[in-house]
Amino acid sequence: MSMNEHMIDKIKCILQERFGIDVNASGPASRMRDLGIDSLHLVDLMLDMESTFGFQYEALTLPANPSLEEIADAIAANGASALD
Structure with missing residues (x-):
């Protein structure tokens, strides 16, 4: 798994835990609005x-x-490259 894929998985976990978003069908190209995230939620994320x-x-x-x-x-x- 690449660093980028690893980071996307971490983001998806936070979206699911913090906002209750079902991220199972989402992929790297999924946009925040399509997932129900507005600009204020994005700042929180x-x-x-x-x-x-x-x-x-x-x-x-x-x-x-x-x-x-x-x-x-x-x-x-x-600077988050060491998040493996």
Whole structure:
């Protein structure tokens, strides 16, 4: 499993635990709005990722409706590469 796939799995777990979202049918290209996540929930998700994995975003730029893969890429780009 690649680092990106591993990170996407972690994001999906947090989405399911925190927001009760059924992520079984979602994949890397799944968009946040399609999963029922609005911009405020997205901020909560990103803060959860920081606290859960003990890193801090240095710079975070996401599109308006990011995919799981885009979120995983942003997390990896901000120092979360040691989350195996």
